[in-house]
Each structure stands twice: as C-alpha cells, then as structure tokens.
Amino acid sequence: MIEFQDVTFVHQNGVKALDGVSLKIDSGETVAIVGENGAGKTTLVKHVTGLLKPASGKVMVDGLDTSSTTTAKLSRKVGVAFQNPDHQLFSESVEEEMSFALRNFGFPAELVEQRVAWGLNLFGLTEYRKSSPLVLSGGEKKRLTLACILAWDPEVVILDEPTVGQDSIQKEKLAGTIRMLTSSGKTVVVVSHDIEFLWPIQPRVVVMKAGRVLGDGPAGKLMLDKGLLDAARVARPHLVEFYESLSNRPETPFVDPLEARRWVEGEGSP
C-alpha cells in the first residue's frame, strides 16, 4: 500500500530530515511512528500525500509515485489529520467545514449530506452542526478534523500527534476509533510521542531518530527494548517499567508485560 524506497529528504536550510528510509506498510496495518522531536516523523508522513517530494528515492502509495502525483489525487486515498486543528478550520459552520473536502473531491450533494451526518454522529458533534468550528473546544476541534477526514472514506488515515490537548477520556475514545478503523480494513498511521496511548493499541511500531529508522516491529517486542528506545530517546510504557520492577521480585505473578497488560485490562488473571 505505502512503500518508501531509500528515501532521503533535505530541508531548505540544509538539514537532512530523512536519510535513506525504506519502509513498507501493508493495507489494513496499524503503524505507530515514534521518535523524539526532529526525528523526521512528520516529514515522513508528509511524503505519503505528496506534500513533500523526496530528494532521492521513491514513495509509492497504492501503486502511485508521489513525486509525479498531485496532493489532491493522493489525498483521495490518504487522509491526514494534522497536529494543530486550527490550521485547517475556516468555515462558517461545522457542517460546512466537514463538507469542504467532500465538495473538493466532487461528491454529489446527497452523499455529502449523508457523510456529514455520519461523521458528526460518530464523533458526537451533531449538536454543533450549525456552530462555528472556531468556537469549539480544543478536543472538539481535534475530533472535528478527524471527522472531516473520515467523511471521504480514505483508504489510509494518518494521525499526526492525535492526543495533543486531549483528556484521558478523549484519548480512550480515540484509541477506540483507531481500533474501529483497523477492524474496517483501513490502514492507520499514527505519529505520536504518547507511548502510553499507543501501548494498549499494540500497533506495529517504527522507531525513528535523526531521519533514520532505528527499529521496526510489533509494539509488544519493540517497546520492551530498552536499548533501542533509549537510543531513540523514547520513554518506555509505565506498565513495562512497572513489570520490570516487579520481575526483580522472585514472587512476581507475571510472565511478561503483555500478560500484565491483559491482567490490568481484565482479560486474564495472573
């Protein structure tokens, strides 16, 4: 579905943001891209929609080379929810905001109406339908941007730092939405610092540092790798840290952190 082939990208100021990145994301996968600030996470995902073009290498999305495909065409397949919702909200009402992309993509009026109603309902925004998007709270704006993207039903959903400014309940809802998207066959890419948010989702994790991929594998394996996460300056989940403390005691009832997670979530017993 998405393939980075030895991609390098250099910013105008000469900083190499991506350095020989090769990565393949299959259809229906849920992938988390983690790394410290400046690791190249956002730069990486901007290549998927063709907002940035690689200096060398190739990015393929569903068989299309992003270097020779317009962002408008790629966006029909790939929806990106950027970090700051204030960078996209401009319409007079929430429903107009939601229908903006649908009209750009040429959806018929009836379908626009249906998709808007569906999206508002899914994210609990129906009551704000006629309100200005600018007066919504931070969390509501974030949900609205996600609703705007899901409205046109893209095959790939990219969430750039989706938990910034969200309270714990909204984070849980967001995790639920990601699970729903995964179960409906969408490819989901989450760029996040929030390891505690990612840990229960158990995605495939791509660890980045200084524009390079340091590690790539299942969360259950990579998030236990202290050496790797320390090198990438990424904190391990609290539960993993807690498990390690417990495991030093001979009477620990847990076999591994994944079992501990299941036990905490009430799915098993020690």
Next chain:
Amino acid sequence: MYHRLDPRVKLLISILMFATTLLVRTLYELAAVLAFMVMVAAVATVLHRVGRTMAFTALFSGFIFVVNFVFTRNLETSILYAARFVAIVVSTSLFFITTSPDELEQVMKTFRFPRDVIFAFVTAVRFIPVMFLDTIQIMDAQKSRGLELEQGNLLKRVRNMIPILIPLVVNSVVRSGELAEAMESRAYGSVPRPTSLVEYRASAKDTAVAFAAVLLFALTAYSFYFVFPAKIL
C-alpha cells in the same frame, strides 16, 4: 564586519541609499547605485539573501514596468521605475537582514518612540517567520483536503485563498491575545520607564563609517546634478 556596525549607522546607510535611489534620473546612475548596494551586500555577506529579495520583487517590478510602459510608451522610463523599485526594496532589506529584532528595538528606543509602539513593531517583525511557517502548515492541511490552489481562473484562485487566509488571521489574533496575557503575567508595563541592559555608544569606527556614508551621499548627489547633469524624467 557590516553586521557588527552600530545599528543606527546601518539605518543611516540604508536611508542614504534609499534617498539616492530617489535622486537617480538615468539608468546609468541607477546601475551605479545598485552596484554599490550589491557591494554592501557582499561586504555584509548577505549577497544570497539580497539576491532572493531581488528575485522576490521581480514580479512587482515587472508589473510596474508594464503599467509604466502602457501609459508612457517610454522604454527607458519604464525600466528605470521598475529597477528603482528593486533598489528601494534592497536598500531597506539590507538594514532588516543585517539587524536583529533586539538591535531594532534599541534603535527605536534611541529615537524615543513610545515603548508600546516599539514592542508592537518588534513583535510584528519577530512574528514574520512564524506566520510564514503557519502559512505553509495551513496550505499543507488544506491541500490534504483536496484544495488545489493552482487550479481554475483568476477568480477561482482568489477564492481558493479563503481557506488559507481565515485560519492564518484567526491564528494570528489568537496568538497575539495569548502573547498579551503572557506579557502581562510577566509584569509588562509595571515599570513606567524601564532601564535597558544594552545602551549603544558609537565607536570611532562607527562614526567614521557614518561620516563616510554621508560624504559619499553628498558627493553622489552633487555629481548627479552638477557634474553629470541629465534631463529629469
């Protein structure tokens, strides 16, 4: 070397270069003035940035040329006015490129501008790169929602700017409100006449450069009007 000059001297040089571009009456004179500006940019090691500024003004300059040529049918006058615009922009940008917002603040304090005016002006200058970054991010966000900025006729392209401009203006207003609160919470305005950590005192080198700049301007103006008299366009 140029960067280390007293900012007041750099301001004086820019004002004199600006004034010289207004005195110019022929293309030869303007070419000489532009060559001098390029030389100053080279000494200040900002040739590349000044070059970018000149390239950026090319569009407006072209517009000035076309309008003048349509109404005057005089090629030399049209080129002169278009090139003069470039020279004016370069003369002012030389000051802003080589002067930090902090130095600008000190210069304005020297001229006894009201403190709030200085703060507002310097903040506006500081926020230019931030707004530029905002604009890129907003454009990225809207392009990701299928907005095609380069599509359609002129009217459609202007309308396409609405989804860019509204978030930009709203963000700027919100940011200025947040900045005002942050400044007040850090006791801005509690001292009517705050003292300054940095007080500029012109060195002998600064005085010499300022004197040389004024002398050069006087000689240039004299030569334009008395040594090489040309017909006024």
